[in-house]
Amino acid sequence: MPNRRTFLKSAAACAPAAAMLRTPAQNPAKTIAPLPATLPADRWPAEFDVAPGIINLENGYWGLMPVRTANLYAEKTAYVNRFNSIWGRGVLPGDNSAADFRAGRAAIASMVGVAYEECALTRSGTEGLQTLIVQYKNLKPGDTVICCDLDYDTTLSAMDYLGDHRGAKVVRFNMPEPATEANVLQAYEDTLKANPGTKMMLVTQVSHRTGLISPVKKIVAMARARGVDCIVDIAHGVGCLDFKIPDLDCDFAAWSVHKWTMAPLGTGALYIRRNRIADIDIHYDNHEIPPDDITARVPPGVTNFAATLTLPGAVQFYNATGGKVREDHLRMLRDRWVHAVKDLPNVDILVPDNPANYCAITSFRLKGMYTVADALKVQHRLFDKYKIHTVFRKGVAKGPVIRVTPSLYNTVADMDALATALQVEHGMLL
Template identity: 50%
Template sequence: MDLSRRAILAAGAAAPAGGALAAEVRADDEAHWSKVAALYDAPPTGMIQLENGYFGAMARSTRAAYERHTARVNRETSIYARDAFNADMAAVRARCAKLLQVDPDEIAFTRGGTESMVTLIGGYNRLKPGDAVLYADLDYDSMKTSMAALGKLRGVRVVRIDLPEPADRQNVIDAYEAALKANPDVRMMLLTHLSNRTGLIPPVKEIVTLARARGVDVLLDSGHALGQTEFTLRDLGVEFAGFGLHKWIGAPVGVGLVYIRKDRIPDIDVSILEGPSPRIDPRVHTGTLNFAAVLSVPDAIHAHEAVGLPAKARRLRYLRDRWAEALRDEPRIQVLTPNDPALHAGITSFRIAGRTSREDNLALKKLLFDRHRIFTVERVGVAKGACIRISPSFVNTPAQMDALAAALREISRV
């Protein structure tokens, strides 16, 4: 890579913030964060973009690399794809493994977090008829559908639970423990590291530990956690996980990773498009990759690390707290993650009391945009009703979060 941390941040006129220096960056240092924001293209004028959870913008340095890689691939076509790309791919894999602190032969590339998780859910081969699998209301739609499909595909019983609301550390652990105790035939369960619906981060390590004690394997959907929160798979005790790199790492859309701990690779089936193999790669068969997108991943990781994960995590929580905690005591506004920094990152959803249908929240989303020019997204599938998700990013400011809080106070009192 040709850009140092200093050079990347200099592009936004910021001081270096990677590594140890990131620990010194305050979440409310607006001079610093305005320079970080300058690493990205500004959102459209005349609106406040608070739906950054779909996918994350590439930093300008990553976009430039993507354009450069695209030009090369387009120029060299199969001359590149059938020769030099293999060595380049190995280097990208090593860079991703370093990010996740795992071995390179424990990860494989996918086209996103959904494909990563479907590889694990559909390929998990230790189930037999009479076993059960478990998932929760806050899991992602495609993963819930995949888990439900195992009833037909594997002949197992499918158990769904609703996580407590309001949530806290202990009642979430208790919910999973009670479900496993009541269903001793569960052999595999889905666990979402950071819910795309409400932003809740369950106590992953504790839940994995109690599942393992009952002989239950956990498939961790870590799509929103990577790049927002500090963790290692080894510390969490996780053996299977899926990631998208286009959300909080800022890679081009279309690149994800699946992780399988080395000794567990045989427990995930090889793709039906591949022959028998002990390696992880044949568990996924995507066809022709977007070469330029994959090649740009190290550039995205470099930009991510230049800002610094500890600093990013603090900033996102600060922006979240600026509106969510300001509204905590509003009687008609339900903030759907607790005031515990271990249980949330930047994403948090809210609901206005009594407005629990999808139609209610579509209307609320429209009202926020039409009246206040605040762009959000509705989320459904939560047991206690639909909600609106707020996902700030590094282009957002405290003043914008204050504007959201003021708008919600006004709307909730009508």
């Protein structure tokens, strides 16, 4: 039986190791045209393989991968499965799994405009946000932490954890409705003033419940002036809005890469400003990684390697569509249906008309929609009668809503179909 050294010499002699490992699978995915540097918006729908016969306007759960990204993911899945630990353990010269992982992380860091050392990959936005919240070190019993009704459910659970397990006072306020930038800022300021013992505050850039975009940079500055740290949920911002993390001037943030970056499921990331890494505790006393390394904060264990290897391709697609063009197009799709129904007597739009406060996501509430059962009636009516898929969201202080979230593959005709349906059904609960 050859030993490891003999095996390596044989592999190197037969073929370059990297080339051998990169041999395609036996059944490669169908190839498509190379991605151009700039992909115009009118070509976006053709990039996706969409289920026929249904208008899917529930793209807030996760992002549908374009076909080229799905093909790449299939290729990487076959590759990882085929070469297994030969690749994973870095056995063959010329191929290094660690370098592949670094490339995925570097692509995400570059996309959001931060240093590689300030960004760590996670399995989801939830994992990243809960890591930042639960492992936030600068709390003692009796300190206050602040959140609001529009924050994400699992982040609210993590804030409650601080109350139950670390003795923090958890203050949850309700976002004004209808919201404006002015009254959103006032709500944060009033809550901070009423709670002078606050040490940390959760701030959501784009609410998954209503689509409201909050003025994060102003909120962070307001909190910092009072010695309060902000952990920012940017899950529905990255890839949807045209911004970089430094634009927010925040110290801590996390997001889902499988949402608007349209990467494979099970991908997320977190950011910690370089000089604040020590303020987030390492995970479960993990000393396998140097304590000043951001990745020591992330739960260890096997991840979906193929998903990580697909990240550079997902970011390449994002770059080809263009951040500003993407944001403007998604806002246009949203405006198309909202402007057609906002004056109907029984429709309440849950975000302000100011484009700075909305983009793709917008929720509505019909008159008479007071309970989850009411919201489900609306959701089911749209699907059963019109084959339009939306989703109800609960947790908003004034009652459940129906969330509408177009994506890059949706068309003006899709939005017109929703508007037509609402013009017929807006009084269905009366």
